[in-house]
Amino acid sequence: MLSNSLTANKKPFRLITIPISHYCEKARWALTKLKLPYIEEPHMPPFHLLATGRVGGKSTPVMITEDGALTDSTDILCYLDKVAPDNAKLYPTDPDSRQQVEQLEDLFDEQLGPAIRRWGYFHAMNDSKLMQHAWCNGVPFFERALFPVVFPTVRSIAQQKLNITQESSAQAYEQIKSIFEQVSELLTDGRTYLVGNSFSAADLTFAALAAPAVRPPEHPMTRASLEELPSKLVSGIKKFRETPAGGFALRLYHDRNN
Ligand SMILES: N[C@@H](CCC(=O)N[C@@H](CS)C(=O)NCC(=O)O)C(=O)O
Incomplete structure:
Protein backbone atom coordinates (compact mmCIF):
# COMPACT_ATOMS: atom_id res chain seq x y z
CA MET A 1 0.00 0.00 0.00
CA LYS A 89 3.77 15.01 -17.21
CA LEU A 90 2.02 11.97 -18.70
CA TYR A 91 -1.46 13.24 -17.73
CA PRO A 92 -2.74 16.69 -18.74
CA THR A 93 -3.64 19.13 -15.96
CA ASP A 94 -6.80 20.27 -17.77
CA PRO A 95 -9.62 18.06 -16.36
CA ASP A 96 -11.36 17.41 -19.72
CA SER A 97 -8.14 16.40 -21.43
CA ARG A 98 -7.19 14.27 -18.45
CA GLN A 99 -10.52 12.48 -18.66
CA GLN A 100 -9.98 11.78 -22.37
CA VAL A 101 -6.52 10.38 -21.65
CA GLU A 102 -7.85 8.18 -18.87
CA GLN A 103 -10.72 6.88 -21.02
CA LEU A 104 -8.36 5.94 -23.83
CA GLU A 105 -5.91 4.35 -21.40
CA ASP A 106 -8.74 2.24 -19.94
CA LEU A 107 -9.91 1.18 -23.40
CA PHE A 108 -6.38 0.09 -24.35
CA ASP A 109 -5.72 -1.61 -20.98
CA GLU A 110 -9.01 -3.44 -20.82
CA GLN A 111 -9.62 -4.35 -24.46
CA LEU A 112 -6.57 -3.92 -26.68
CA GLY A 113 -4.05 -5.49 -24.27
CA PRO A 114 -5.97 -8.73 -23.62
CA ALA A 115 -7.01 -9.07 -27.30
CA ILE A 116 -3.44 -8.72 -28.59
CA ARG A 117 -2.18 -11.19 -26.00
CA ARG A 118 -4.84 -13.74 -26.93
CA TRP A 119 -4.25 -13.39 -30.67
CA GLY A 120 -0.45 -13.43 -30.32
CA TYR A 121 -0.28 -16.38 -27.93
CA PHE A 122 -2.74 -18.42 -30.00
CA HIS A 123 -0.35 -18.28 -32.93
CA ALA A 124 2.92 -18.49 -30.98
CA MET A 125 2.28 -20.86 -28.08
CA ASN A 126 2.81 -24.10 -29.96
CA ASP A 127 6.28 -22.99 -31.04
CA SER A 128 8.28 -23.75 -27.90
CA LYS A 129 11.52 -22.30 -29.30
CA LEU A 130 9.81 -18.98 -29.98
CA MET A 131 8.19 -19.05 -26.54
CA GLN A 132 11.51 -19.87 -24.91
CA HIS A 133 13.04 -16.79 -26.48
CA ALA A 134 10.01 -14.67 -25.57
CA TRP A 135 9.83 -15.78 -21.94
CA CYS A 136 13.47 -16.34 -21.00
CA ASN A 137 15.07 -13.08 -22.12
CA GLY A 138 17.27 -11.94 -19.21
CA VAL A 139 15.57 -14.08 -16.54
CA PRO A 140 17.59 -15.79 -13.76
CA PHE A 141 19.55 -18.86 -14.83
CA PHE A 142 17.52 -21.38 -12.85
CA GLU A 143 14.23 -20.16 -14.38
CA ARG A 144 15.72 -20.41 -17.88
CA ALA A 145 17.03 -23.87 -17.11
CA LEU A 146 13.58 -25.01 -15.96
CA PHE A 147 11.78 -23.77 -19.09
CA PRO A 148 11.66 -27.19 -20.82
CA VAL A 149 10.30 -28.78 -17.65
CA VAL A 150 7.59 -26.27 -16.76
CA PHE A 151 6.57 -24.90 -20.17
CA PRO A 152 4.03 -27.60 -21.18
CA THR A 153 2.13 -27.17 -17.89
CA VAL A 154 2.38 -23.37 -17.84
CA ARG A 155 1.18 -23.26 -21.45
CA SER A 156 -1.90 -25.32 -20.75
CA ILE A 157 -2.74 -23.26 -17.63
CA ALA A 158 -2.27 -20.02 -19.62
CA GLN A 159 -4.42 -21.32 -22.49
CA GLN A 160 -7.25 -22.01 -20.03
CA LYS A 161 -6.82 -18.90 -17.90
CA LEU A 162 -6.62 -16.56 -20.90
CA ASN A 163 -9.21 -18.50 -22.91
CA ILE A 164 -6.91 -19.03 -25.87
CA THR A 165 -8.77 -20.93 -28.59
CA GLN A 166 -9.04 -20.62 -32.36
CA GLU A 167 -12.44 -18.98 -31.99
CA SER A 168 -11.42 -16.52 -29.26
CA SER A 169 -8.28 -15.66 -31.22
CA ALA A 170 -10.36 -14.84 -34.32
CA GLN A 171 -12.61 -12.63 -32.15
CA ALA A 172 -9.55 -10.99 -30.59
CA TYR A 173 -8.20 -10.20 -34.06
CA GLU A 174 -11.47 -8.43 -34.95
CA GLN A 175 -11.34 -6.53 -31.66
CA ILE A 176 -7.77 -5.35 -32.35
CA LYS A 177 -8.89 -4.24 -35.83
CA SER A 178 -11.80 -2.31 -34.33
CA ILE A 179 -9.62 -0.48 -31.78
CA PHE A 180 -7.03 0.30 -34.46
CA GLU A 181 -9.90 1.74 -36.54
CA GLN A 182 -10.99 3.94 -33.61
CA VAL A 183 -7.42 5.23 -33.19
CA SER A 184 -7.01 5.73 -36.96
CA GLU A 185 -10.25 7.71 -36.92
CA LEU A 186 -8.92 10.00 -34.18
CA LEU A 187 -5.79 10.59 -36.26
CA THR A 188 -7.64 11.60 -39.45
CA ASP A 189 -7.52 15.30 -38.51
CA GLY A 190 -3.72 15.15 -38.66
CA ARG A 191 -3.09 15.41 -34.91
CA THR A 192 0.36 14.46 -33.63
CA TYR A 193 -0.87 12.91 -30.37
CA LEU A 194 -4.15 11.31 -29.32
CA VAL A 195 -5.13 14.04 -26.86
CA GLY A 196 -3.97 17.67 -27.02
CA ASN A 197 -0.57 18.75 -28.28
CA SER A 198 1.71 16.64 -26.21
CA PHE A 199 2.65 13.03 -25.61
CA SER A 200 0.51 11.50 -22.87
CA ALA A 201 -0.29 8.24 -21.10
CA ALA A 202 -2.84 7.58 -23.87
CA ASP A 203 -0.14 7.57 -26.58
CA LEU A 204 2.27 5.57 -24.46
CA THR A 205 -0.35 2.98 -23.52
CA PHE A 206 -1.57 2.58 -27.08
CA ALA A 207 1.92 2.11 -28.52
CA ALA A 208 3.16 -0.21 -25.75
CA LEU A 209 0.08 -2.43 -25.85
CA ALA A 210 -0.15 -2.38 -29.66
CA ALA A 211 3.55 -3.25 -30.05
CA PRO A 212 3.11 -7.04 -30.43
CA ALA A 213 0.77 -6.34 -33.38
CA VAL A 214 3.23 -4.04 -35.21
CA ARG A 215 6.63 -5.28 -33.90
CA PRO A 216 8.47 -1.93 -33.82
CA PRO A 217 12.20 -2.34 -34.57
CA GLU A 218 13.04 -0.16 -31.53
CA HIS A 219 11.19 -2.39 -29.05
CA PRO A 220 13.66 -3.28 -26.27
CA MET A 221 12.42 -6.85 -25.78
CA THR A 222 11.53 -8.27 -29.20
CA ARG A 223 13.65 -9.11 -32.21
CA ALA A 224 13.08 -6.87 -35.20
CA SER A 225 12.96 -9.72 -37.71
CA LEU A 226 9.58 -11.24 -38.58
CA GLU A 227 11.17 -14.30 -40.13
CA GLU A 228 10.96 -16.51 -37.07
CA LEU A 229 7.29 -15.76 -36.43
CA PRO A 230 4.39 -17.97 -37.57
CA SER A 231 3.05 -16.88 -40.96
CA LYS A 232 -0.44 -15.99 -39.65
CA LEU A 233 1.11 -13.60 -37.16
CA VAL A 234 3.34 -12.07 -39.83
CA SER A 235 0.44 -11.43 -42.20
CA GLY A 236 -1.55 -9.78 -39.38
CA ILE A 237 1.44 -7.64 -38.34
CA LYS A 238 1.96 -6.48 -41.93
CA LYS A 239 -1.70 -5.45 -42.17
CA PHE A 240 -1.67 -3.65 -38.80
CA ARG A 241 1.54 -1.81 -39.72
CA GLU A 242 -0.17 -0.36 -42.79
CA THR A 243 -3.02 1.24 -40.85
CA PRO A 244 -2.75 4.87 -39.63
CA ALA A 245 -2.93 3.59 -36.03
CA GLY A 246 -0.17 1.08 -36.70
CA GLY A 247 1.98 3.77 -38.34
CA PHE A 248 1.33 5.98 -35.31
CA ALA A 249 2.54 3.28 -32.89
CA LEU A 250 5.65 2.72 -35.04
CA ARG A 251 6.36 6.48 -35.05
CA LEU A 252 6.03 6.69 -31.27
CA TYR A 253 8.46 3.78 -30.94
CA HIS A 254 10.87 5.47 -33.33
CA ASP A 255 10.91 8.42 -30.90
CA ARG A 256 10.73 6.23 -27.76
CA ASN A 257 14.23 6.92 -26.47
CA ASN A 258 14.42 10.64 -27.31
N1 LIG B 1 -4.14 -4.66 -15.32
C1 LIG B 1 -2.80 -5.17 -15.21
C2 LIG B 1 -2.60 -6.29 -16.22
C3 LIG B 1 -1.22 -6.88 -16.18
C4 LIG B 1 -1.14 -8.26 -16.82
O1 LIG B 1 -2.13 -8.80 -17.36
N2 LIG B 1 0.08 -8.86 -16.74
C5 LIG B 1 0.30 -10.20 -17.25
C6 LIG B 1 1.45 -10.18 -18.26
S1 LIG B 1 0.89 -9.55 -19.81
C7 LIG B 1 0.77 -11.11 -16.14
O2 LIG B 1 1.60 -10.77 -15.35
N3 LIG B 1 0.22 -12.34 -16.13
C8 LIG B 1 0.63 -13.36 -15.20
C9 LIG B 1 -0.31 -13.50 -14.02
O3 LIG B 1 -1.37 -12.84 -13.99
O4 LIG B 1 0.05 -14.26 -13.12
C10 LIG B 1 -1.82 -4.01 -15.44
O5 LIG B 1 -2.16 -3.09 -16.18
O6 LIG B 1 -0.74 -4.03 -14.83
Whole structure:
Protein backbone atom coordinates (compact mmCIF):
# COMPACT_ATOMS: atom_id res chain seq x y z
CA MET A 1 0.00 0.00 0.00
CA LEU A 2 1.13 3.53 -0.66
CA SER A 3 1.43 6.11 2.05
CA ASN A 4 -0.35 9.42 1.49
CA SER A 5 2.70 11.55 0.88
CA LEU A 6 5.17 10.62 -1.81
CA THR A 7 8.81 10.53 -0.90
CA ALA A 8 11.53 11.40 -3.38
CA ASN A 9 12.96 7.97 -4.18
CA LYS A 10 16.60 7.86 -3.21
CA LYS A 11 17.11 4.34 -4.47
CA PRO A 12 16.28 3.22 -8.02
CA PHE A 13 12.77 1.82 -8.40
CA ARG A 14 12.52 -1.97 -8.69
CA LEU A 15 10.43 -3.15 -11.62
CA ILE A 16 9.36 -6.80 -11.49
CA THR A 17 8.48 -7.98 -14.98
CA ILE A 18 7.73 -10.77 -17.37
CA PRO A 19 9.96 -8.99 -19.89
CA ILE A 20 7.91 -9.76 -23.02
CA SER A 21 4.69 -8.46 -21.40
CA HIS A 22 3.27 -5.40 -23.12
CA TYR A 23 1.93 -4.12 -19.76
CA CYS A 24 5.49 -4.31 -18.41
CA GLU A 25 6.68 -2.42 -21.46
CA LYS A 26 4.14 0.30 -20.62
CA ALA A 27 5.77 0.80 -17.19
CA ARG A 28 9.30 0.46 -18.59
CA TRP A 29 8.62 3.08 -21.27
CA ALA A 30 7.23 5.54 -18.68
CA LEU A 31 10.34 5.12 -16.52
CA THR A 32 12.60 5.58 -19.55
CA LYS A 33 10.64 8.58 -20.80
CA LEU A 34 10.82 10.29 -17.40
CA LYS A 35 14.52 9.35 -17.09
CA LEU A 36 13.92 7.82 -13.67
CA PRO A 37 16.45 5.26 -12.48
CA TYR A 38 15.11 1.73 -12.12
CA ILE A 39 16.31 -1.82 -11.92
CA GLU A 40 14.31 -4.38 -13.86
CA GLU A 41 13.90 -7.82 -12.28
CA PRO A 42 12.74 -10.06 -15.14
CA HIS A 43 11.03 -13.39 -14.50
CA MET A 44 9.58 -16.20 -16.53
CA PRO A 45 6.02 -17.30 -15.69
CA PRO A 46 5.18 -18.84 -13.22
CA PHE A 47 8.31 -17.76 -11.29
CA HIS A 48 7.17 -14.11 -11.40
CA LEU A 49 4.61 -15.13 -8.76
CA LEU A 50 7.37 -15.67 -6.20
CA ALA A 51 8.55 -12.08 -6.72
CA THR A 52 5.17 -10.36 -7.06
CA GLY A 53 3.61 -12.41 -4.23
CA ARG A 54 6.26 -11.20 -1.80
CA VAL A 55 4.91 -7.65 -2.10
CA GLY A 56 1.21 -8.49 -2.27
CA GLY A 57 0.91 -8.56 -6.06
CA LYS A 58 0.18 -11.20 -8.64
CA SER A 59 0.48 -10.04 -12.22
CA THR A 60 3.37 -8.02 -13.65
CA PRO A 61 4.44 -5.23 -13.77
CA VAL A 62 5.00 -4.52 -10.08
CA MET A 63 7.01 -1.44 -9.18
CA ILE A 64 8.55 -1.13 -5.74
CA THR A 65 9.07 2.38 -4.45
CA GLU A 66 10.01 3.82 -1.08
CA ASP A 67 6.27 4.55 -0.67
CA GLY A 68 5.26 0.93 -1.26
CA ALA A 69 4.53 -1.50 -4.08
CA LEU A 70 2.35 -0.69 -7.09
CA THR A 71 0.75 -3.71 -8.69
CA ASP A 72 -0.92 -2.29 -11.82
CA SER A 73 0.57 -0.51 -14.83
CA THR A 74 -1.87 2.41 -14.64
CA ASP A 75 -1.14 2.92 -10.93
CA ILE A 76 2.55 2.94 -11.84
CA LEU A 77 2.04 5.65 -14.49
CA CYS A 78 -0.07 7.78 -12.11
CA TYR A 79 2.59 7.48 -9.41
CA LEU A 80 5.41 8.37 -11.82
CA ASP A 81 3.39 11.32 -13.08
CA LYS A 82 3.27 12.71 -9.55
CA VAL A 83 7.04 12.58 -9.19
CA ALA A 84 7.72 13.81 -12.77
CA PRO A 85 8.71 17.42 -13.40
CA ASP A 86 5.95 19.75 -14.69
CA ASN A 87 7.29 19.74 -18.26
CA ALA A 88 7.22 15.93 -18.51
CA LYS A 89 3.77 15.01 -17.21
CA LEU A 90 2.02 11.97 -18.70
CA TYR A 91 -1.46 13.24 -17.73
CA PRO A 92 -2.74 16.69 -18.74
CA THR A 93 -3.64 19.13 -15.96
CA ASP A 94 -6.80 20.27 -17.77
CA PRO A 95 -9.62 18.06 -16.36
CA ASP A 96 -11.36 17.41 -19.72
CA SER A 97 -8.14 16.40 -21.43
CA ARG A 98 -7.19 14.27 -18.45
CA GLN A 99 -10.52 12.48 -18.66
CA GLN A 100 -9.98 11.78 -22.37
CA VAL A 101 -6.52 10.38 -21.65
CA GLU A 102 -7.85 8.18 -18.87
CA GLN A 103 -10.72 6.88 -21.02
CA LEU A 104 -8.36 5.94 -23.83
CA GLU A 105 -5.91 4.35 -21.40
CA ASP A 106 -8.74 2.24 -19.94
CA LEU A 107 -9.91 1.18 -23.40
CA PHE A 108 -6.38 0.09 -24.35
CA ASP A 109 -5.72 -1.61 -20.98
CA GLU A 110 -9.01 -3.44 -20.82
CA GLN A 111 -9.62 -4.35 -24.46
CA LEU A 112 -6.57 -3.92 -26.68
CA GLY A 113 -4.05 -5.49 -24.27
CA PRO A 114 -5.97 -8.73 -23.62
CA ALA A 115 -7.01 -9.07 -27.30
CA ILE A 116 -3.44 -8.72 -28.59
CA ARG A 117 -2.18 -11.19 -26.00
CA ARG A 118 -4.84 -13.74 -26.93
CA TRP A 119 -4.25 -13.39 -30.67
CA GLY A 120 -0.45 -13.43 -30.32
CA TYR A 121 -0.28 -16.38 -27.93
CA PHE A 122 -2.74 -18.42 -30.00
CA HIS A 123 -0.35 -18.28 -32.93
CA ALA A 124 2.92 -18.49 -30.98
CA MET A 125 2.28 -20.86 -28.08
CA ASN A 126 2.81 -24.10 -29.96
CA ASP A 127 6.28 -22.99 -31.04
CA SER A 128 8.28 -23.75 -27.90
CA LYS A 129 11.52 -22.30 -29.30
CA LEU A 130 9.81 -18.98 -29.98
CA MET A 131 8.19 -19.05 -26.54
CA GLN A 132 11.51 -19.87 -24.91
CA HIS A 133 13.04 -16.79 -26.48
CA ALA A 134 10.01 -14.67 -25.57
CA TRP A 135 9.83 -15.78 -21.94
CA CYS A 136 13.47 -16.34 -21.00
CA ASN A 137 15.07 -13.08 -22.12
CA GLY A 138 17.27 -11.94 -19.21
CA VAL A 139 15.57 -14.08 -16.54
CA PRO A 140 17.59 -15.79 -13.76
CA PHE A 141 19.55 -18.86 -14.83
CA PHE A 142 17.52 -21.38 -12.85
CA GLU A 143 14.23 -20.16 -14.38
CA ARG A 144 15.72 -20.41 -17.88
CA ALA A 145 17.03 -23.87 -17.11
CA LEU A 146 13.58 -25.01 -15.96
CA PHE A 147 11.78 -23.77 -19.09
CA PRO A 148 11.66 -27.19 -20.82
CA VAL A 149 10.30 -28.78 -17.65
CA VAL A 150 7.59 -26.27 -16.76
CA PHE A 151 6.57 -24.90 -20.17
CA PRO A 152 4.03 -27.60 -21.18
CA THR A 153 2.13 -27.17 -17.89
CA VAL A 154 2.38 -23.37 -17.84
CA ARG A 155 1.18 -23.26 -21.45
CA SER A 156 -1.90 -25.32 -20.75
CA ILE A 157 -2.74 -23.26 -17.63
CA ALA A 158 -2.27 -20.02 -19.62
CA GLN A 159 -4.42 -21.32 -22.49
CA GLN A 160 -7.25 -22.01 -20.03
CA LYS A 161 -6.82 -18.90 -17.90
CA LEU A 162 -6.62 -16.56 -20.90
CA ASN A 163 -9.21 -18.50 -22.91
CA ILE A 164 -6.91 -19.03 -25.87
CA THR A 165 -8.77 -20.93 -28.59
CA GLN A 166 -9.04 -20.62 -32.36
CA GLU A 167 -12.44 -18.98 -31.99
CA SER A 168 -11.42 -16.52 -29.26
CA SER A 169 -8.28 -15.66 -31.22
CA ALA A 170 -10.36 -14.84 -34.32
CA GLN A 171 -12.61 -12.63 -32.15
CA ALA A 172 -9.55 -10.99 -30.59
CA TYR A 173 -8.20 -10.20 -34.06
CA GLU A 174 -11.47 -8.43 -34.95
CA GLN A 175 -11.34 -6.53 -31.66
CA ILE A 176 -7.77 -5.35 -32.35
CA LYS A 177 -8.89 -4.24 -35.83
CA SER A 178 -11.80 -2.31 -34.33
CA ILE A 179 -9.62 -0.48 -31.78
CA PHE A 180 -7.03 0.30 -34.46
CA GLU A 181 -9.90 1.74 -36.54
CA GLN A 182 -10.99 3.94 -33.61
CA VAL A 183 -7.42 5.23 -33.19
CA SER A 184 -7.01 5.73 -36.96
CA GLU A 185 -10.25 7.71 -36.92
CA LEU A 186 -8.92 10.00 -34.18
CA LEU A 187 -5.79 10.59 -36.26
CA THR A 188 -7.64 11.60 -39.45
CA ASP A 189 -7.52 15.30 -38.51
CA GLY A 190 -3.72 15.15 -38.66
CA ARG A 191 -3.09 15.41 -34.91
CA THR A 192 0.36 14.46 -33.63
CA TYR A 193 -0.87 12.91 -30.37
CA LEU A 194 -4.15 11.31 -29.32
CA VAL A 195 -5.13 14.04 -26.86
CA GLY A 196 -3.97 17.67 -27.02
CA ASN A 197 -0.57 18.75 -28.28
CA SER A 198 1.71 16.64 -26.21
CA PHE A 199 2.65 13.03 -25.61
CA SER A 200 0.51 11.50 -22.87
CA ALA A 201 -0.29 8.24 -21.10
CA ALA A 202 -2.84 7.58 -23.87
CA ASP A 203 -0.14 7.57 -26.58
CA LEU A 204 2.27 5.57 -24.46
CA THR A 205 -0.35 2.98 -23.52
CA PHE A 206 -1.57 2.58 -27.08
CA ALA A 207 1.92 2.11 -28.52
CA ALA A 208 3.16 -0.21 -25.75
CA LEU A 209 0.08 -2.43 -25.85
CA ALA A 210 -0.15 -2.38 -29.66
CA ALA A 211 3.55 -3.25 -30.05
CA PRO A 212 3.11 -7.04 -30.43
CA ALA A 213 0.77 -6.34 -33.38
CA VAL A 214 3.23 -4.04 -35.21
CA ARG A 215 6.63 -5.28 -33.90
CA PRO A 216 8.47 -1.93 -33.82
CA PRO A 217 12.20 -2.34 -34.57
CA GLU A 218 13.04 -0.16 -31.53
CA HIS A 219 11.19 -2.39 -29.05
CA PRO A 220 13.66 -3.28 -26.27
CA MET A 221 12.42 -6.85 -25.78
CA THR A 222 11.53 -8.27 -29.20
CA ARG A 223 13.65 -9.11 -32.21
CA ALA A 224 13.08 -6.87 -35.20
CA SER A 225 12.96 -9.72 -37.71
CA LEU A 226 9.58 -11.24 -38.58
CA GLU A 227 11.17 -14.30 -40.13
CA GLU A 228 10.96 -16.51 -37.07
CA LEU A 229 7.29 -15.76 -36.43
CA PRO A 230 4.39 -17.97 -37.57
CA SER A 231 3.05 -16.88 -40.96
CA LYS A 232 -0.44 -15.99 -39.65
CA LEU A 233 1.11 -13.60 -37.16
CA VAL A 234 3.34 -12.07 -39.83
CA SER A 235 0.44 -11.43 -42.20
CA GLY A 236 -1.55 -9.78 -39.38
CA ILE A 237 1.44 -7.64 -38.34
CA LYS A 238 1.96 -6.48 -41.93
CA LYS A 239 -1.70 -5.45 -42.17
CA PHE A 240 -1.67 -3.65 -38.80
CA ARG A 241 1.54 -1.81 -39.72
CA GLU A 242 -0.17 -0.36 -42.79
CA THR A 243 -3.02 1.24 -40.85
CA PRO A 244 -2.75 4.87 -39.63
CA ALA A 245 -2.93 3.59 -36.03
CA GLY A 246 -0.17 1.08 -36.70
CA GLY A 247 1.98 3.77 -38.34
CA PHE A 248 1.33 5.98 -35.31
CA ALA A 249 2.54 3.28 -32.89
CA LEU A 250 5.65 2.72 -35.04
CA ARG A 251 6.36 6.48 -35.05
CA LEU A 252 6.03 6.69 -31.27
CA TYR A 253 8.46 3.78 -30.94
CA HIS A 254 10.87 5.47 -33.33
CA ASP A 255 10.91 8.42 -30.90
CA ARG A 256 10.73 6.23 -27.76
CA ASN A 257 14.23 6.92 -26.47
CA ASN A 258 14.42 10.64 -27.31
N1 LIG B 1 -4.14 -4.66 -15.32
C1 LIG B 1 -2.80 -5.17 -15.21
C2 LIG B 1 -2.60 -6.29 -16.22
C3 LIG B 1 -1.22 -6.88 -16.18
C4 LIG B 1 -1.14 -8.26 -16.82
O1 LIG B 1 -2.13 -8.80 -17.36
N2 LIG B 1 0.08 -8.86 -16.74
C5 LIG B 1 0.30 -10.20 -17.25
C6 LIG B 1 1.45 -10.18 -18.26
S1 LIG B 1 0.89 -9.55 -19.81
C7 LIG B 1 0.77 -11.11 -16.14
O2 LIG B 1 1.60 -10.77 -15.35
N3 LIG B 1 0.22 -12.34 -16.13
C8 LIG B 1 0.63 -13.36 -15.20
C9 LIG B 1 -0.31 -13.50 -14.02
O3 LIG B 1 -1.37 -12.84 -13.99
O4 LIG B 1 0.05 -14.26 -13.12
C10 LIG B 1 -1.82 -4.01 -15.44
O5 LIG B 1 -2.16 -3.09 -16.18
O6 LIG B 1 -0.74 -4.03 -14.83
